[in-house]
Amino acid sequence: MSEDLVTLTFPDGAEKKYPKGITGYEVAESISKGLARNALSITLGDEIKDLNQPIERDDSININTWDTEDGQYTFWHSSAHLLAEAIQELYPEAKFGIGPPIESGFYYDIDFGDESFGQDQIEKVEKKMIELARNKSEFSKRNVSKQEALDFYKKKNNEYKVDLIEDLEDGNITFYQQGDFVDLCRGPHLPDTSSIKAVKLTKLAGAYWRGDSDSKQLTRIYGITFPKQKLLDEYLERVEEAQKRDHKKLGKELGIYMMDSMVGPGLPLWLPNGTVLRRTLESFLRQEQIKRGYQEVITPHIANVDLYRKSGHYPYYKDSQFNPMEVDDDEYMLKPMNCPHHHQIYSNELRSYRELPVRLAEFGTVYRYEQSGELNGMSRVRGFTQDDAHIYCMHDQLKDEIKHVINLTQYVFSTFGMPVDIRLSYRDDNDEKYGGDSEYWDRAQKEIKEVADEMDLDYKIAEGEASFYGPKIDFIIRDAIGRKWQLGTVQVDYVMPERFDLTYVGSDNEKHRPVIIHRAPFGSMERFVSILIEHFAGDFPLWLAPQQIEILTISEDYTEYANQCAEKFKDAGFRVKVNAEAEKVGAKIRDAETSKIPYMLIVGSQEQQDGTVSVRRHKMGDIGTFPLDEFLDKVKEEVDTRALPPAHETK
Template sequence: MSDAIIKLTLPDGSSREYQKGITGKEVAESISMGLARAALSVTVNGDIIDLDRPINNDGDITINTWDSEDGKYTFWHSSAHLLAEAVQDLYPEAKFGIGPPIESGFYYDIDFGDQSISQDDLTKIEQKFLEKARNKNEFERRDVSKDEALSFYKDRGNEYKVDLIQDLEDGTITFYEQGDFTDLCRGPHIPNTGIVKAIKLTNLAGAYWRGDNDSKQLTRIYGISFPKQKMLEEHLNMLEEAKKRDHRKLGKELGIYMIDKMIGSGLPVWLPNGTRLRRTLESFLRDEQFERGYKEVITPHIGNLELYKTSGHYPYYQDSQYNPIEVDDEEYMLKPMNCPHHHRIYSHELRSYRDLPLRLAEFGTVYRYEQSGELSGLSRVRGFTQDDAHIYCTHDQLKQEIKHTIDLTNHVFDTFGMPVDIRLSFRDDNDEKYGGEIELWERAQQEIREVADEMDLDYTIAPGEASFYGPKIDFIIRDAIGRKWQLGTVQVDYVMPERFDLTYVGSDNEKHRPVIIHRAPFGSMERFTSILIEHFAGNFPVWLSPEQVRVLPISDDQNDYAQKCALQLKDKGIRVEVDGRSEQIGAKIREAETSKVPYMLIVGAKEAEDDTVSVRRHRKGDIGTFNFSDFLSDLTEEIDSKALPEED
C-alpha cells in the first residue's frame, strides 16, 4: 500500500481508503452529505479532533454528531468558549481560568476582580452569548510557542493561564480563536458558533483555583446548550421532573434511609422500608445467581494492608482510601474492594480445570473516602455494598462466561424497564496505563467484540476507557425521564491472576493461569437504589414495594376482619400493614396514597360479611370490589411476574 493512502475503519467495522491528509469533514462527505452537515467533530483512534484537522494515519474513525457523547463533548466545549467570549464583552477586566465540558453541559471558572455577579446577571450573559453565537464565527486553531503563549497572557495579567502554560511542553500548545476571543485550548471545537442555538446558564458556585483552598476563589458559571431551542425546553422540563423524583427528598418521605451526623457523613442508615427494598433487590439477584451456578461468600470489612498492596489498590487508589489502622504491629485497612478477598478464596486450595468456571458472589460492603462536598444522598457515599462476583475460568471458557454475564445483566435491567446502551471499553496506545501482556489484551478485546457480535448487541467502542487490568463491557441504562447512568460492568482481567499467582491444573497436568471476569449488575446497592427511586418516582412495582398492601377498616368494628385479611396476605409472603386507627377512612386513604402503597383494601361491614375487599390502586383510585381469595390470587401472580407499573 502506498504511503499516500491510509485506511480508516468505521464503527460498523467496514474500512475505506483515503488520501493521507484527508479531513474528518471530507470523510463525512464521502459517506453522506447529510452526515457531513450534522457532523461536529471526529474521533480518530480514541482522540476527538476538529473536522478540518488532517488525518495522516490508519485507524478507527467515528463521525461525531449531537447524538453521540463525543459530539456533545465537542459542542459543550465550544459553548464554554462562547460563554467566555460573552463575559469578556460584558466584563472586560475578567480573567479566565478553565472552561471544560462536563457530563451535562459545561462551566467556566472566572476571576471577576472587584466586580461580583449574581444569579440575576446570568440572563444578560445568556443574551450576549446568543448574540455572539449568531455571528457564526469559525473556531480557528493556531499552534503557538511556549514563549508566545506566556507573553500573550502575561501582557493581559492573566496569572491563571500563565500557571497552566508553565506545565505544558513547548511544541504542544495551541490557541483557539473565535471572533474577538482567544483561549488556551487543545480542542476540539465545532465548525462555527452558529451551530449553538440555545443556552441556559444554570448555576453559580465558588471554585478555588486548581482546587487549592489557599488559592483565590473564582466564580464558576455552569451552563448547558443545545442545537435547537426545543431541546433546551425539553431539558428544562426534564429538570423539573427530576426535582420531583429526587431520591434525597423521596428517600426521606418514604422512610428509605437516613444520614446521621453522629454516625458519620456519607454513611447511610437503611430504615425499615429501605431495608425491605434492599433485601428484595438482593433476593432477586441472589436467586438469579443461584440458578446460574454462583456460589455466595462473605468476606471481612477490613483486611491486611499487604493484601491491597498485592492487588495494587494500595497505593494506586490511596487518595480514595482510609488511612491504615495499626493492629498488633500490622497494618489493616477498611476494605476498598472485594476482589482481593475473592482471589484469596480461590487460591486457598488447589484448583483443577474440572473446577472451572468457579463463580464467587458477594454482597460486600466497601469503604472509600469521598470529599465531603461530593457526598450526595445514596448516590455518593463513603460506605456502600457492591453486588460483586468474580468468575475464574479457562481461556477456552471465557467467551461463554462473558455471554452468561451479559445475559444476566440484561435480564436485571429488563426487569426494571431500563433500556440499556452497551459500550466496549478498550485500551488505547498509552501502554503505561495498563498491566499485563499486550497479546492477552488483544485476545480479550477480540473475544469481547466477537461475543457482542454473536449476541447481536448494539454497541459502541471506547478506546482508552478500559480498566488498568483489562477491557470491559459497560452497561449504560436510561431511566424513565431519559437520563443515562453507567451501572453494570463486565471486566476481563489478566493482571490479578499474575499478581496473586492464581493457577489451576490443566488436563495436561501442568499449571495454567485462569482468566478473571469481574461482574456487578447493580454496581452499588446504594447508588442503584437512588436511581431506582428516581426511575419509578417512588411508585415501585408491587413486587419491589416495601409495603405492598395496606388494609383500611372503615370503623373499629372491622378491625378483626382487617387483621384476618392481613394474616392471609402475610402467609403468602406479602408485605402488608393494617391501619387500625380511629380515623376517618378518607384520611387513611390520603396517607396511604402519600406513602405510595400500591394497593389499599377498604373493608366495611358489607366486605366483612361477604368476605370481599374494596380495592384502590395507588394513583388510579377505586378498581372494584373483589372476593378476597380472587384478589389474593391476582396479587400473587402480579408479584411473581415482577410486573412493571402501568404508565399513567
C-alpha cells in the same frame, strides 16, 4: 491514482472513495445539502474532528449532527468557549482554567480575582452569550509552539494555562479563536457560533485548581445550550421532573434512609422501608446467582494494609482511602475493595481444572474517602455495599463466562425496565495509570471486543476508561426520564492472578494461571437504590415495594375482617398493614397514596358479607371489587412475574 484517494466507511457499512484532503463538510455535502447544513463535526475512527479537518487516510466516518452524542459533545465544547468569551467581555480581569463539555452541557473554571460573581450575574452572562453567538464568529484553529503558548499566557498573567502548557509536548499544542477570545484547546469545535440559539447557566460551584485542596478555589460555572429554544424548554421540564424524583427528597418521605451527623457524612442509615427494599433486591440477585453456579462468601470490613499493597489498591488509590490504623504494631485499613479478599479465598486450597470456573459472590461493604463536597445522598457515599463477584476460569472458558455475565446483567436491568447502552473501556497510552504487561491488556481488549461482536451488542469504545488492572464492559442504563447512569461492569483481569500467584492444576498436571472476571450488576446497593427511587419516582413495582398492600376499614366495625384478610396475604408472603383508625376512609386513601403503596383494599359491610375487597391501585384509583382469593391470585402473579407498575409500562 489510488494514492490520491481515501476510502471512508459509513455507519451502515457502505464504503466510498474521496479525494485525499477532502473535509468533513465536503463529505456531508456530497451526501446532501441538508446534512451539510446540520453537520456539527465528524468522527473519524474514535476521534471527533472539526468539519474543516482534511481527511488524509482511510477510516470510518460519522457525520455528527445535534442528534448524536459526538455532535452534542462538539456543541457543548464550543459553548464553553462562548461562555468564556462572554466572561472576558464582562470581566476583563478574569483568568480561565479549564472548560470541558460534560454529559449534559459544559462548565468553565474561572478565577474572578477580586471581583465577586454570583447568581445575580448569571442572567447578564446568558444575554451576552446569545449576543455573541449571533455574531456568527468562526472557530479557527492554529498550531503554536510551546514557547509561543507560554509567552501568550504569561503575558496574560494566567498561571492556570501556564500550568497546563508545562505538561504538553511541543508540536502538539493548538489554540482556538472565536471573535476576540483565544483559548488553549485541542478541539473539536463547531464551524461558527451561530447554531447556539438557547442558553441556560444552571449552577455555580467552587472547584480547586486540579482538584488540589491546597490550590486556589475557582468559580465553576455550569451551563447547557441548544440549537433551538424549544429544546431548552423541554430540557427545563425534564429538570423539573428530576427534582420531583430526587432520591434525597423521596428517600426521606418514604422512609428509605437517613443521614445523621453523629454517624458521619456519607454514611447512610437504612430505615425499615429501605432495608426491606435492599433485602428484596439482594434476594432477587442471590437467587439468580445460585441458579448460575455462584458460591456466596463473606469477608471482613478491615484487613492488613499489606493485602492492598499486594493488590496495588494501596497506595494506588491512596487519596480515596481512609488512613490506615495501628493494630498490634501492624497497620490495618477499612476495606476499599472486595476482590483481594476473594483472591485469598480462591488460593486457600489447591484448585483443579475440573473445579473451574469458580464463581465467588458477596454483598460486601467497602469504604472510600470522598471529599465532603462530592457527597450526594446515597448516590455518592463513603460506605457502600457492592454486589461483587469474581470468576476464576481457564482461558478457554473466558469468553463463555463473559457472555454469561453479560446475560445476567442484561436480565437484571430489563427487570427494572431500564434500556442499556454498552461501552468497552480500554486503556490509553499513559502506562502509569495501569498495572500488568501490555501483552495481557491487548489480549483482554481483543477478547471483550470479540464477545461483544459475537453477541451482536451495540457498543462504543472509550479509551482511557479502563480499570488499573484490566479493560471492562460498562453498562450504562437510561432511566424513565432519559438520564444515563453507569452501573454494572464486567472486567477481565490478567494482572491479579500474577500478583497473588493464583494457580490451578491443569489436565497436564502442571500449574497454570486462571483469568479473573470482576462483575457487579448493581454496582453499589446505595447508588442503585438512589437511581431506582428516581427511575420509578418512588412508585416501585409490587414485588419491590416496602409495603405492598394497605387494608382500609370503612369503620372500626370491620377491623376483624380486615385482619383476617391481612393474615391471608401475610401467609402468602405479602407485606401488608391494616389501617383501622377512626378517621374517614378518604383521609386513609390520601395517606396511602402519599406513601405510594401499590394497592389499597377497602372493606366495609358489603365486602365482609361477600368475602370480597374493593381495590384501588396507586395513581389509578378504583379498579373494581374482587373475591379475596381471586385478588390474591392476581397479586401473586404480579409478584412472580416482577411486573412493572402500570404507569411505567406505558413509557
